[in-house]
Amino acid sequence: MPSPNGALLRSAPLIRKVAHPPSVDANHLQLSYALSFAIMHLLAMLVFLPWFFSWFGVIAFWVGVIVFGQIGIPVCYHRQLTHRSFKTPKWLEHSFVVLALCSAQETPAKWVAWHRKHHGNTDEQEDPHTPLVNFIWSHVGWLCVKNQSRTPMSFYEKYSRDILQDPFYMYLERSRAAFAWIYLLHAFAYFLIAWAISFAVMRSNAPAFQMASSILVWGVLARTVYVWHITWSVNSLSHIFGYRNFNTPDHSRNNWFVALITGGEGWHNNHHSDQASASVQTRWWEFDLNYYFIKCLERVGLATDVVPLARHRRLNGAASPATLSVADAVT
Incomplete structure (x- = not known):
C-alpha cells in the first residue's frame, strides 16, 4: 500500500536473507553466455582507440540505445509482452521484437519467462x-x-505459454540460429550502409572504411554492451539503492539514476506495486519516457488497451483483464 501521508519509505521490509543462488549447478558455467559477454566487452573496448572515434559513431550509439535498447527491451519485452500493459498490431509487435533481438537479450519467450519468475518470487530463494x-x-x-529451475519445457509452460502461442516467437525459440542471424545481419547492415554513405561522400575507400568501422564499434558493439548493463542495473541497483513509495513485500526501490539511463525503468518500487500498469510514474517528477512513447503510439492509433495506474483504474471503477498480475498472464 502507499506510504502514510505520501511519505517516502526509506527502508525495505525485513525478509528472509537469500544465502545462495536458486537451484544452481555451481560446477557448470553457462559457457555460451559467459563467452559472449567476455568477447563483446573486449570488442566494445575498441571505443577507447582513437582510430575508431567519430561523432557519427557517438550519434549512432545514442540513437541505437533509444531504438533498440528503449523500444525493444523496456517497451516491448517488458511492458508489452511480459505485463501485457498495452497492445499493438501484430506487425508492429513483431517489429519491436526484432529491435529487441538486436540488443542480444535472448528470445522473447525466455526473457518474459525470466521476468515473470522474478515477479512471482521477488527477493526470495x-x-x-x-x-x-x-x-x-x-x-x-x-x-x-x-x-x-530454468529447464525449457516446464519453465516455458509455466511462465511464457502465451508467448509461444505466437508462431513467430515459437520459431525463434525452436531455431536458435535465427536469433543469432538477426543480430549479425543488423550489425552487417550498420557497417555496409555506413560504408556506402561514407564512400559516396568521401569518394575514398580508406576513410569510408574507417567511418564504417567507427559506426560498427560505437553503434553496435558498445551500444549492445551498454544496453546490457542498463537493463541489468534494474535487477541490481534498483533492488539495493533508492527510496520506496510503496510498502511492497520485497526490496524493490526507486532509483533516479537507473530511471534516467533506462527511460523510466528505475522507478522499480512503483512498478512492483502495480505490475500491470503501462506507467511507472506515480509522482510528477518521476518521468517515465517509455510510457510517453506508449502514449504517443496510442495517440496515433498504434496502441490500444493501455493500462493506466491502479489509482486511475479504481477511479474509473473498471479493470481490464490485463490489469491484475503476472500470475494471471501465465495461467
Missing part, C-alpha cells in the same frame, strides 16, 4: 536474480551459470 545473493549475481552472474 527462487528469484533468478535477487541481489540478496550478492550484487554481481543480480547484475550478470545469474546468466553465467546453469540454473536447474
Whole structure:
C-alpha cells in the first residue's frame, strides 16, 4: 500500500536473507553466455582507440540505445509482452521484437519467462536474480551459470505459454540460429550502409572504411554492451539503492539514476506495486519516457488497451483483464 501521508519509505521490509543462488549447478558455467559477454566487452573496448572515434559513431550509439535498447527491451519485452500493459498490431509487435533481438537479450519467450519468475518470487530463494545473493549475481552472474529451475519445457509452460502461442516467437525459440542471424545481419547492415554513405561522400575507400568501422564499434558493439548493463542495473541497483513509495513485500526501490539511463525503468518500487500498469510514474517528477512513447503510439492509433495506474483504474471503477498480475498472464 502507499506510504502514510505520501511519505517516502526509506527502508525495505525485513525478509528472509537469500544465502545462495536458486537451484544452481555451481560446477557448470553457462559457457555460451559467459563467452559472449567476455568477447563483446573486449570488442566494445575498441571505443577507447582513437582510430575508431567519430561523432557519427557517438550519434549512432545514442540513437541505437533509444531504438533498440528503449523500444525493444523496456517497451516491448517488458511492458508489452511480459505485463501485457498495452497492445499493438501484430506487425508492429513483431517489429519491436526484432529491435529487441538486436540488443542480444535472448528470445522473447525466455526473457518474459525470466521476468515473470522474478515477479512471482521477488527477493526470495527462487528469484533468478535477487541481489540478496550478492550484487554481481543480480547484475550478470545469474546468466553465467546453469540454473536447474530454468529447464525449457516446464519453465516455458509455466511462465511464457502465451508467448509461444505466437508462431513467430515459437520459431525463434525452436531455431536458435535465427536469433543469432538477426543480430549479425543488423550489425552487417550498420557497417555496409555506413560504408556506402561514407564512400559516396568521401569518394575514398580508406576513410569510408574507417567511418564504417567507427559506426560498427560505437553503434553496435558498445551500444549492445551498454544496453546490457542498463537493463541489468534494474535487477541490481534498483533492488539495493533508492527510496520506496510503496510498502511492497520485497526490496524493490526507486532509483533516479537507473530511471534516467533506462527511460523510466528505475522507478522499480512503483512498478512492483502495480505490475500491470503501462506507467511507472506515480509522482510528477518521476518521468517515465517509455510510457510517453506508449502514449504517443496510442495517440496515433498504434496502441490500444493501455493500462493506466491502479489509482486511475479504481477511479474509473473498471479493470481490464490485463490489469491484475503476472500470475494471471501465465495461467
